[in-house]
Amino acid sequence: MNSSSAQATDLDSHIITTYSDIAKEGRRFNIDLVSKFLYSRGLLIELLIKSNVSRYAEFKNVTRILTFHNGKIEQVPCSRADVFASKQLSMVEKRILMKFLMHYIDFDLYTEDYKDYENSTFLEFLKSKQLTPSLQHFVLYSIAMVPETAKTIDGLKATQHFLKSLGRYGNTPFLFPMYGLGEIPQCFCRMCAVFGGLYCLHHPLECLLVDGESKLCKEVIDHRGKRIKCSYMVVEDSYLTEQICANVSYKQISRAVLITDRSVLSSESNQEISVLTFPPADEEHSAVHLTELCSSTMTCMKNTYLVHLTCTSSKTTAKEDLEPIVQQLFTLNSESQKDPKEQMDPTKPIVLWALYFNMRDSSCIPRQSYVGLPSNVYVCSGPDHSFGNDHAVQQAENIFHELYPTEEFCPPAPNPEDIICDGDCVPQEVSESSTAVDLKAEASTECRTVLESCEDAKEQEAE
Template identity: 65%
Template sequence: RNYYGGNWASFSFSGLLSWIKENQEKTDINDECEDWRKLILENEEVISLGKKDKTIQHVEDFCFGDQDSAEDVEEAGALPKLPVFGASGAKGVAQESEKECPPVESALAEVESAEPEKATGTEPASAMGGNDTEITSENESSHSAALGESTLESGKTEAAPPEISAQEPKKITYSQIVREGRRFNIDLVSKLLYSRGLLIDLLIKSNVSRYAEFKNATRILAFREGKVEQVPCSRADVFNSRQLTMVEKRMLMKFLTFCLDYEQHPDEYQDYENSTFARFLRTRKLTPSLQHFILHSIAMVSETDCSTLEGLQATKKFLQCLGRYGNTPFLFPLYGQGEIPQCFCRMCAVFGGIYCLRHSVQCLVVDKESGRCKAIVDHFGQRISANYFIVEDSYLSESVCTNVCYRQISRAVLITDQSVLNTDSEQQVSILTVPPVDLGKPAVCVIELCSSTMTCMKDTYLVHLTCPSTKTAREDLEPVVQKLFNLNTEKETGNEELEKPRVLWAVYFNMRDSSGVDKNSYDGLPSNVYVCSGPDSALGNDCAVKQAETIFQEMFPTEEFCPPPPNPEDIIYDEDEIVPEESGFSNSAETKPESSTEEGSSGGSTAVKKEDNEE
């Protein structure tokens, strides 16, 4: 692949167009050279790896905006195209590299022109260090700053010129989207971080959080009776809500208080352990609207498949995450979810890790006697030996995966001209669960991102839709898109569609969900080859963190998983070598300047981030 992160990656708009084209063509890659087979000895055998990523299917993209000619439009700040390096697929690399390696001057200018959230917003993740008490207190002040931002945003909105009002969104053409393509960071997978989830704890413990910044998800929405409503979550939200009666407020607070320590009151739910959570809610004398909010927007579980205990656990998890960093349980990384794997890559690189992009692997080399994998052979015919091998599921050939049964995820990404629920502030990060029309079908999770998340250009919103697949992504998700958005061109728009946000561009695709596959399902894999899955359909990242820790502990049972790295000032260097004496890590020669750069760039994590990409 030409990019970090596999199906966790994030693309600029032009990079995503290249990715779409690559997945629509579906051309098989033939071996350019068979010379590597000479490297295989008599007592060895090979396990060939797949030549084509087949985890993405049914890719369909549509342009609904003003389709003025964008053929001669150049992306602002684009770098010259890279020369072709022999490795196949290098043609599409240039456009993706424009996103991965932007000029520092351009990045700095982008930061200066950003919304108030970027300038003073969620406390840079470098502040998220130390113990949990320190983190909480620091982020309480961060949340105060975020509230201050909201005031700034409101003032900014009020001071905006009248022509850019909520009723008359600014017209965006396709050529504008192409020109501003580098302002888009479009994730292949859509997730949020629970503020007390495993990934946040791991980012803090390992200090990888220094490489990222986060923004609070500002509101939880619900879709009920054809309308989008905001869901009150915290105590303050409940009592300030105008859509709930006083009786409903008391009912809701009483039930949420029960959920926080439901284990202490088993007599209240044990009769319903074998029934669904939806049925249990009906016995609690909650109004239909409260049942809807709790089931679809707080617990976010299935109406037909979720047991009472699972629903109570999900509700408790939601409530426990409230208030740590803001009024909702969720955080979103600036520049997109694709930043998270890159953050871990940066930390690894600081301590000597090496990454080879556009560098494919032909096969695994297995010793016939021991049955263990001893080396790989790359497409240059180079043989690389190691004790352990970790491979992502998509790289395995069809013969290895014959007995594996995969699930699929339906995904859609939309660029729209306004929010699904307009308020005084334009800068909202929203999560909405749309319940299925037919019982038994999956609900659709909708995440709407504003421009201050650094994932889309100004005056647009980036909307992600996700659900477990039952059909193709378009068949699964287009009915929901039609409910929430206007898909017609401007000339075809009727009066009833005017109130809906207009879709300017959309892509649908199905992604393989390889989570939960048992290693024994793979045919003929050696014991020292470990398979990691791609993204799952869940909203959080707990599955990936658990899987990473499990694989690490199997390989190194006596080692700590992702230990805190030593502070640069605590590392003692020899005069001629840059090797830490006590850390146990093997550093490359650029470790020292890398570390000092990061430590010396207070508040400038974005600039450091972009410089890292250039390297």
């Protein structure tokens, strides 16, 4: 079968999805307002493991790292096997790339190699190492994922972070939580609730009550007039009034969310999770990070893909920043088409739904920029433009240590089956020297939760 016949067969077998279809199945979509992945050895993954919060979440491996190079989308080889199996690189390029990556995974041991380039850009450093233009593109945009203006040390750190995350959970360094990033804060909320944390939903705050003598925030008042006492208050930047933020100068993040009918790069599997970096058109623009999620992530319905595009704003609106990229990679859909199969470009996915919006980036705003805040009110920033979550985790830890200097940040939580709530839960025939796991095994073969164990104890007391 020739290529044109194979393409036609593939087109015929593709299930056509329309806007009407996704409108009927709106509840099957989980759309994050922030687009990020989790580095396998990033601060957030380490925190989830350390605190035992990871038990509340499931993750999928990101299967492909893509880039837009020479006018087409290509898959970037990451692991040794991928590099030598790649048809995009010559044998000489493969050897140069592997030598570079293996050497600079521990770049801090070879300071003499980059000492003369510390004040130069990472791109200039890559050129000095005799990397071909294709290899420079791959390393800069798909491994380090830094702009051309990034300093050499920043590029090397980003490359090391990428390489050390490879192979921990898969062939790429990234994980994505099932049902979307919105699951991560819910996981921490569940753990907090187990230890007595309270959540008041639909209670927006109206104002703070500040003590006249101490100048500290003593209470907050919600929209119903209810007062809630507090010793400290941590608030996200967007909740503050314009008067408090009068001296703050914000950067903007441009975002686009698309629902498409197929992947930007077809493959044998229709369940690929992909990351694509679109290089900037000129010095005035920044690179665009694109993430493409399949239905197995539980963020979109079957036969569709959920696509997120993110970049630092350079134009007035997100649409001005991102629509040129969307037009290059996708075909805009119209329900008025009589026969979508005849109208579509078989090389491009169809955009069934699109949303453009801007978000402000407050990640680099110093606290002293906010006017009139009591000293026991701590401000945390909203999402930043970076690909990972390290800034948010570091910020949370810093604020926690300011509140509780002697406490450990997110200490390991015991497994529910390892907790004994009451002495009556322990069978008398079991010795005191037995471990919690042994106690559970002898008491019951079933996996009972802490709450169930406590309820059993209360019933025994009542009897």
